[in-house]
Amino acid sequence: MLPLHTVVLNKYVAFLRASWTDGIEVSDRRLTDGDFRAVREAIQTGATSIDIYNVSFSEGYFEGFCSLMAALQGNVLEDVRFCGTALQQSDVLHISGAFRDSKHLQKLEFVACDVDGWGVTHLAGNLPRYPSLREFSLVRSRGDIDWYELFRALPLEQLERLTLSHHSFGPHTVAMLARELGKRGAPELQTLVLNDVDMCDEGLDALAQALPSCPKIKCLLMSSNNLGQGSLDALGKVLQQCPTLQQLGLFRNRFTDLEALATIVRNHPTLTWFNARRNEMDDEAIERFTKAAPLTNLHLGSS
Numbered sequence: 001m002l003p004l005h006t007v008v009l010n011k012y013v014a015f016l017r018a019s020w021t022d023g024i025e026v027s028d029r030r031l032t033d034g035d036f037r038a039v040r041e042a043i044q045t046g047a048t049s050i051d052i053y054n055v056s057f058s059e060g061y062f063e064g065f066c067s068l069m070a071a072l073q074g075n076v077l078e079d080v081r082f083c084g085t086a087l088q089q090s091d092v093l094h095i096s097g098a099f100r101d102s103k104h105l106q107k108l109e110f111v112a113c114d115v116d117g118w119g120v121t122h123l124a125g126n127l128p129r130y131p132s133l134r135e136f137s138l139v140r141s142r143g144d145i146d147w148y149e150l151f152r153a154l155p156l157e158q159l160e161r162l163t164l165s166h167h168s169f170g171p172h173t174v175a176m177l178a179r180e181l182g183k184r185g186a187p188e189l190q191t192l193v194l195n196d197v198d199m200c201d202e203g204l205d206a207l208a209q210a211l212p213s214c215p216k217i218k219c220l221l222m223s224s225n226n227l228g229q230g231s232l233d234a235l236g237k238v239l240q241q242c243p244t245l246q247q248l249g250l251f252r253n254r255f256t257d258l259e260a261l262a263t264i265v266r267n268h269p270t271l272t273w274f275n276a277r278r279n280e281m282d283d284e285a286i287e288r289f290t291k292a293a294p295l296t297n298l299h300l301g302s303s
Helices: 033-044 061-071 089-098 117-129 147-153 171-184 200-213 229-241 258-265 283-292
Strands: 004-009 014-018 023-027 049-053 079-083 107-111 135-139 161-165 191-193 219-221 247-249 273-275 297-299
Touching: 033 061, 061 089, 089 117, 107 117, 117 135, 117 147, 147 171, 171 200, 200 229, 229 258, 258 283
Parallel strands: 004 023, 023 049, 049 079, 079 107, 107 135, 135 161, 161 191, 191 219, 219 247, 247 273, 273 297
Antiparallel strands: 004 014
């Protein structure tokens, strides 16, 4: 029999499965003592990732779950993702305890979680204790967040990917992040995802000034940010400051002058992927852009 690497727990069935994968998925159910035993066995046999989707933790069970992981000294969990889960302050403390001083944790994600500002700041404050952490994501959080404290706590010096999306915190907050990047630098950062944060022209201008502190940036995603013709100068600065950029995402913004946009992107030495779908462009403008900036992967149009 193959070693057990995967536990799948969802609203339809709970079972253990030997496979080539190395993850644990816990989704759409109320956890039981049997679930904890399954997770324990999976971690002990080498599982390296865990995904927790839309889970309802009964009274005391979340504490038990985190205590279980904390008790497994030397576990090799590398990738942890919470999605659609309500996290109280006590839950946040248990999460922090479960991964205290983890030498293996590389990726930590919170997507559409109901967690308050204190919880987010506390979690971020623990991030520098994970020396292997390379990716952090906070997407569509439903709590009030002190962004200044969060940005100060982020281990920017070691992150390779940072995702802060679907918060609509506005250009002032983007400028705060930019100042932190500029002050401390992010020498390893390769991917920055700031989708739907209401960046606007002012936020992009502030970000452009900070990007020289991110010398390895390869992917910059800024969809749904109210960027338009007033952003063209700042966008030009972004590309000048990012000589290693390969992917640029501007999906669902307000650009109309595609010829000016094409002039900015076509001469970049490394850019190969560009997404400007759902901007204010007609078919004729799209055709002109395609001829002016023949990139390898070009995504334009209304779909």
